[in-house]
Amino acid sequence: MLKVVEIDHLTIEYPDVKAIDDVSFTVNQGDFLGIIGPNGAGKSTLFASMLSLNTKYKGTIKFFGTDIRKSRNYLKEIGYVPQKPIFEKNFPATVNDVVKMGLQKESDESKIDEILQQLWIHELSKKRIGELSGGQQQRVFIAKALVNNPKVLILDEPVTGIDQQSIDLFYSILKELNSKQNITIIWSSHDLDAVNKLANHVACLNRTLFFHGESDDFFSNDDLVKQYSEASMQEHMHHH
């Protein structure tokens, strides 16, 4: 099995706190990994390091067998969908403009129409991105992430603030990308039910990794689920 990501003894320290503490795990090609954890568990921090946005960490992160400190070429193989993309509401960019931004080679423009159709946003292609609903915007960002035929899709809590109908459509798209196109998916989420339905692997993160393995092993183990829920609840109370 081809190893797509190997994270080895990753520690990320801020002046007053360890955001990630000695985390190690591997993601194989074709995995659909759900990373779950409460707010402040370090999910976004982990992604920032995996995407080379943060380079101040201890340990190693390898993509396709190469240390990402040595080469950033791996980024060409990755599609990234952020939590809530920040842009000016009246930014003069159409859906087509936004998807095209992700395109590495100008020559692949025909790919844009194909992907917009696949994600059911073809009719919106001339609309400005700021005019769309949250769910539609998120599909545009998936389209942008997919336009270079990535081997890995990384999604950071992509459905925050989106209506249920759009979420369901979004999840069915992810499932199809993973099963039909064999795209490895690494996805962080709060939603245990959704992770249970979609992911075949689970990483349970709360600064340290307290579970990583097959999704069925996690969800069939009531103790683990309870432990996660309690930790999550405590963190929730702490934040409120």
Place this chain on the structure above:
Amino acid sequence: MTFEIFTFSFMHRAIISGIAIAILCSIVGLFLVLRRYSLFGDAIAHSSFGGIALGLMAGIYPLWTAYGVSIVSALIMTRIKDRFNISGDASIAVLLSSGIAVGLVIIGLSGGFTLDIFSFLFGSILLVSVNDTILILSLTGIILIVILLLYRQLLYSTFNEEQAKVSGVPVEKINYLIVFMAGITVVTSIQLVGVLLISALFVIPNVTAIMYGRGFKQTAIISMSFSIFSVVAGILISYIFDITPAGTIVLFAIGIFACTMGIKSTGLLSRHN
């Protein structure tokens, strides 16, 4: 007299240079406006004032010293802003006031204001020479080629820096490139509208064009069209009525902005497709 003005060679030079500057300011300004850097042009213009004063004192052609001082100070300010985490508007204020301060001190040392300083403060498009026109056209051509070549990177890093970084766009280098291009554009445009009104050409046609709800390329074309119209109409009308071209150009731009707001408030600008 109305048609006679088209026969003057100084008018040809003014209109050709004016159109080139209009195109340049509107495209470089669009990136600045979208980065919430609307007043950056103003800050560079004010720092160029220090450069102009330096040139006049040293007996060097003032625009050359203005290019040097404004580009270098804008790049240094950008570096300081990133390094010490100073907000964009504060860094603009620092750049703006230090340029004027340096200029005033140099003018004081060299014996007070001269007529030359006024032409740089308020523009003197009718006085552009053949060499000035060639320089303006060449710089416009070079900057437009750079923008066309790096279009995706410029647009992407303006839209969302983080995502652009993940897609492999060298965001920091692109930011410096924009500052560099803004420096060249501002100093090149000083001859048209002067130091004091430069940011009008950067900002007004772009905020007007953005209201039309189009994509990036169409917005850029709308902005350029408004800018060209304001510049050409401003130059002609100001000559006919013997008023200042800089002020007339900016008033035309403001007029289009006001009309667009009027049309938008009636709901006629909402998109149907």
